[in-house]
Amino acid sequence: MKPGRFGERASAAVQDQVLLRALDRATRRQHEGRKELLAELPDALAMRTLASELRERALSRLDVLLGQLADNIERAGGSVHWAADAEQACQIVVDIAGRAGAKLIVKSKSMLSEEIELNDALAAAGLETVETDLGEYIVQLAGQKPSHIVGPAVHLTTGQIARLLQEKLGIDYTEDPTALTRAARAVLREKFRAADMGISGVNVAVAESGALCIVTNEGNGRFVTSRPPVYVAVMGMEKVVESMADLAVLLKLLARSATGQRSTVYTNLTTGPRGGGETDGPREFHLVIVDAGRSEILGGPFWQVLKCIRCGACLNACPVYRKVGGHAYESVYPGPIGKLLTPLLDSLRGRAELPHASSLCGACGEACPVRIDIPHLLIRMRRVLEDQRYSGYLAKMAVRMWAWMNTSQARYAASSWMGRHFLDAAATDGWCHDLPLLAANWTRYRDFPAMAEAPFHKLWNQLQSDEGSQSCPE
Amino acid sequence: MRVWLFTTCLTDMFYPQTAAAMVRVLRRLGVEVDYPPKQTCCGQPAYNNGFFDEARKVARYTVEVLESADAVVIPSSSCCGMIRKHYEDLFEDEPAMVRRARALADKTFEFVEFLHKRLWDRLSNWPLRYDGTVTYHYSCHLRLLDMTDQGEQLLRRIEGLEYRPLAKLDQCCGFGGAFAFRFPQVSAALVADKVECIAATGAQTVVATDAGCVMNIGGQCKRSRLDVRVRHIADLLDEAMSNGSTAEGVGA
Numbered sequence: 001m002k003p004g005r006f007g008e009r010a011s012a013a014v015q016d017q018v019l020l021r022a023l024d025r026a027t028r029r030q031h032e033g034r035k036e037l038l039a040e041l042p043d044a045l046a047m048r049t050l051a052s053e054l055r056e057r058a059l060s061r062l063d064v065l066l067g068q069l070a071d072n073i074e075r076a077g078g079s080v081h082w083a084a085d086a087e088q089a090c091q092i093v094v095d096i097a098g099r100a101g102a103k104l105i106v107k108s109k110s111m112l113s114e115e116i117e118l119n120d121a122l123a124a125a126g127l128e129t130v131e132t133d134l135g136e137y138i139v140q141l142a143g144q145k146p147s148h149i150v151g152p153a154v155h156l157t158t159g160q161i162a163r164l165l166q167e168k169l170g171i172d173y174t175e176d177p178t179a180l181t182r183a184a185r186a187v188l189r190e191k192f193r194a195a196d197m198g199i200s201g202v203n204v205a206v207a208e209s210g211a212l213c214i215v216t217n218e219g220n221g222r223f224v225t226s227r228p229p230v231y232v233a234v235m236g237m238e239k240v241v242e243s244m245a246d247l248a249v250l251l252k253l254l255a256r257s258a259t260g261q262r263s264t265v266y267t268n269l270t271t272g273p274r275g276g277g278e279t280d281g282p283r284e285f286h287l288v289i290v291d292a293g294r295s296e297i298l299g300g301p302f303w304q305v306l307k308c309i310r311c312g313a314c315l316n317a318c319p320v321y322r323k324v325g326g327h328a329y330e331s332v333y334p335g336p337i338g339k340l341l342t343p344l345l346d347s348l349r350g351r352a353e354l355p356h357a358s359s360l361c362g363a364c365g366e367a368c369p370v371r372i373d374i375p376h377l378l379i380r381m382r383r384v385l386e387d388q389r390y391s392g393y394l395a396k397m398a399v400r401m402w403a404w405m406n407t408s409q410a411r412y413a414a415s416s417w418m419g420r421h422f423l424d425a426a427a428t429d430g431w432c433h434d435l436p437l438l439a440a441n442w443t444r445y446r447d448f449p450a451m452a453e454a455p456f457h458k459l460w461n462q463l464q465s466d467e468g469s470q471s472c473p474e
Numbered sequence: 475m476r477v478w479l480f481t482t483c484l485t486d487m488f489y490p491q492t493a494a495a496m497v498r499v500l501r502r503l504g505v506e507v508d509y510p511p512k513q514t515c516c517g518q519p520a521y522n523n524g525f526f527d528e529a530r531k532v533a534r535y536t537v538e539v540l541e542s543a544d545a546v547v548i549p550s551s552s553c554c555g556m557i558r559k560h561y562e563d564l565f566e567d568e569p570a571m572v573r574r575a576r577a578l579a580d581k582t583f584e585f586v587e588f589l590h591k592r593l594w595d596r597l598s599n600w601p602l603r604y605d606g607t608v609t610y611h612y613s614c615h616l617r618l619l620d621m622t623d624q625g626e627q628l629l630r631r632i633e634g635l636e637y638r639p640l641a642k643l644d645q646c647c648g649f650g651g652a653f654a655f656r657f658p659q660v661s662a663a664l665v666a667d668k669v670e671c672i673a674a675t676g677a678q679t680v681v682a683t684d685a686g687c688v689m690n691i692g693g694q695c696k697r698s699r700l701d702v703r704v705r706h707i708a709d710l711l712d713e714a715m716s717n718g719s720t721a722e723g724v725g726a
Contacts, residue, residue: 011659020663028642319646323663357657359650359664360522361614376563382524391523399520403528406483407535412514416487431696441655445662446693449488456481456490460509463494 004353009328010320019155023325026154031316033260034367040262041252051253052371054246055307058207059298065207065240066289072210076272078285089290090121093199093232096286097127100230102196106188108214108221109133110201111149111310112236112290114332115345118199129199130191132220134184141168147326147334150258150312155325188220198224198282202235203309204250205287208243210271212287215254215264225270231282233270237289238298238306250309253369257311293345301384302377305340307370314364314374320357329354336364336374340381348381352390355381413457420451475592476506478543480536480582482553483515484685485706492685492705495712496549496585502715503596512539518556521564523652530564537561537574545592546582549708551683554584555618584616585708586683590624598631601718604710605634609677611668611691613684614646625683625707632714638675642667647682649690665694672702679703681710 013019038044058065070080083089097105105122107129113119119140122129131140135152139145142164146152153161158175166173171183200221204213212233214221225231241247255261274281297306315321315335326334331342331351339358343351355378364374382390389396405415426432427450435443442448477500481493497507517532536557540546548554558579565571589597610626629637648654648664668691672680680702682688692704 007657010657014659014663319648319664320657320660322645323660323667356523356653357660359614359646359648359653359661361646361650362617363614363644363646366617379522379524379560382522383526384524386524386526396525399523399525399528403520403531406514406517406532409512409514412483416483419487431693433697438655441658442693445658445697446665446690447696448693449689451487452490454490456486456493457509457511457513459490459494460511463497 005330006328006353006357009330010324010357013324013328018157018160019325020323022155022157023322026151027316027318027322030151030258030260030312031367034257034313034316037256037260037262038253041256047249047253048369048371051249051309051369052307054241054249055309055370056304058241058246059238059303059306062237062240062298065242066237068207069205069210069240070287070289072207073272073285073287076210076285077275078210078272078287081286081288083288083290083292086116086290086292089116089234089288089292090118092288093118093234094121094125094127096230096232096284097122097125097197100197100284102127102230104191104195105129105197105199106132106191106195106220106224106228107136108198108200108216108224109136109152110199110234111146111332112201112234113199114146115236116234116290116292118234130188130195132188132191132218132224133216134181134218134220137184137188138164141165145327146332148312148315149310149333149335149337150315155327192220192223192227195228197230197232198226198228199232199234200224202233202239202287203254204247205235205240206242206244206247206269207240211244211247211269212271213247213251214268214270215251215266216268217259217261217265219266221268222266225268226280226282229282230284230286231270231273232286232288234288234290237291237294238308250369254309254311257313257367257369297344300344301380302340302344304372304377305337305344307372308337308341309370311369313367313369317363317367319359319361319363336378337368337372340374340377343381348384349388349390352385355385409457413455416451416455420455423448423450426450475504475544476508477545477547477588478540479507479509480513480516480540480546480548480553480557481509482548482550482685484689485549488689489685489706492549492708495706496547496708498712499589499708499715500547500593502600502719503593505593510539510543514539516553516556517564518553518560519651521556521560526564533561533564533575534571537571537578540582541574541578543581545588546578547585547588548582549585549683549706550615550685551584551613551619551621552615552686554582554587555615557582559618584619584621584683586624586628587619587621589628600715601722602632602711602714603634603717603721604632604714605717606679607636607638607675607677608679608681608710609638609640609672609675610643610707611640611647611672611680611682611687612643613682613687616683625681628707628711629681632711633718635714638677640675640680641671647687647690649686651686654690661690665690666698669694669698669700673700677702679705679710681705681707683707 273285431447521529561575648661654661
């Protein structure tokens with residue numbers, strides 16, 4: 001098996017001790033925090049089931065809910081725009097900025113905007129866009145991409161961030177997080193004051209009220225939605241739920257799952273522009289609802305991935321993510337959910353390596369607040385790929401041979417006999433240290449055991465005669 | 475109580491002593507154990523890699539071999555999960571097979587699970603003794619069976635055993651079948667991490683509930699020259715029962 005791009009990047013990443021330390025610390029802290037706070041709920045599983053059901057319900061009548069959402073927002077004085085793909089979505093936002101004569105844009109974190117590469121489109125139109133979530137701001141200053149859905153700069157250590165801010169903001173070198181945050185805050189505060197337009201993502205949209213909910217810990221989302229005269233929310237079309245009650249369920253799980261908090265510091269609900277008699281809020285309020293491949297996913301066998309609320313819990317739980325970090329995935333959506341989303345949004349064949357990059361340990365499915373059975377969907381995706389002969393003719397022949405061997409005791413016994421002799425020939429002291437071909441991928445790093453002298457199917461008869469039946473003392 | 479043993483291919487070929495230990499444990503607890511000789515593999519390698527047609531052939535064969543059992547006990551959370559959770563998925567277009575697969579799933583148990591659900595009282599009457607320090611690796615596919623800390627509970631019942639909790643308990647050891655060969659560096663990084671955590675406990679022995687984990691962790695201990703015994707939990711329990719009965723003068 002030749003490593004693909006993920007394999008190459010992943011094997012480089014696992015060598016990076018600095019990255020490993022940063023990832024291990026951050027992901028495990030969030031993971032343990034999540035488990036602790038979920039355990040506080042009277043019945044976390046029931047809550048997750050409720051969340052799963054309400055997301056499924058919303059997806060099952062998405063057209064209706066999106067219509068209702070749009071009506072409610074327009075009734076409140078906002079404008080709703082529909083974008084079929086990334087290009088259209090970017091054009092819509094660029095046009096809004098152009099009409100408003102905007103020069104400086106402040107942005108609250110949005111994974112969708114990363115997906116559609118909105119910042120690049122805005123830059124191409126000559127606009128300055130500043131990310132205002134601290135992690136995103138750091139990543140933007142570093143000229144990088146986010147490596148985690150929730151913690152964009154999780155791959156960086158405090159030392160690396162300190163050097164970056166020293167260089168970019170001209171401050172004295174300090175590793176004190178408070179001092180670093182203050183320095184970023186001073187810059188961002190002026191950007192908020194001067195901005196002509198704000199852009200945010202949407203965590204959850206509520207159809208019945210037309211409310212757009214965004215959650216942040218830094219309050220930047222509130223500035224972005226209220227201070228600039230023009231506000232644009234970009235939203236993946238799957239993000240809508242029916243009711244405020246549904247929102248409440250998701251909010252109970254979102255912060256717990258994402259960051260191990262009971263709730264985020266700011267929970268922002270906005271509906272429409274500044275109304276008559278109101279003293280704050282934007283003059284213009286736009287919602288851009290983006291499809292970009294989602295309709296197609298919804299109609300297919302992997303529709304459940306659209307339940308995702310982007311909490312990042314599966315990333316923190318994932319052993320592979322912990323070892324390779326987000327950049328190895330070369331996708332806006334890394335980690336377990338990304339192994340499904342990326343091939344679906346991008347190209348199944350082109351990104352076929354991703355669904356295989358999992359030991360199927362199940363930690364992601366266990367962590368998911370909306371109970372997406374990620375490991376199972378990964379297997380289903382591997383199936384779709386094999387139905388298209390992804391692994392090639394030889395692999396197919398080998399697996400057919402394997403199935404033939406394993407559908408008869410005699411053939412199974414013969415194959416295990418051959419395996420035993422092969423390993424015996426390669427072993428010293430009961431272990432193989434240097435196996436050939438594909439098996440070298442194992443023995444390059446660790447030893448492989450020789451087989452037992454006699455398999456259990458041979459031992460059984462002996463065991464029958466040796467062992468008397470001891471009974472339980474009572 | 476009668477059970478059939480499904481040893482699984484890895485245990486059959488690499489760790490037959492584990493299956494034998496399981497037989498002894500169950501027999502001491504008054505269970506009649508039988509071994510259907512036609513058994514092979516559960517089909518998981520093909521299923522996990524997306525080869526559903528081939529997995530279905532082996533699964534159908536296994537259903538036929540096992541379905542007349544009263545109960546099936548398996549020394550592997552992974553293969554047990556395959557039968558319990560995935561057979562149904564494989565036969566989605568064959569309602570008759572789905573029924574048969576469900577019937578089999580309902581009476582199929584992982585070894586520790588079976589002790590917990592069916593033999594916990596009998597086991598508590600049996601003196602268990604093992605002198606040594608032991609840590610425990612949570613084999614990932616226990617998740618498929620909704621199992622949490624049953625393995626640890628079992629170890630904590632053994633007298634003389636000093637239990638050393640493992641850091642990153644719920645992090646995969648990096649085995650994952652084909653995963654270990656497709657992404658060797660990532661798999662290696664994971665098992666190295668696991669073995670570092672094991673070494674940090676200072677325990678003399680680590681136990682798990684899956685041959686795959688035993689093979690992977692054992693191979694890493696061997697390569698890194700860490701003097702820790704890597705065993706299936708059935709092996710340790712068998713020894714603890716034997717020690718206990720000798721000390722108390724019970725049993726045969």
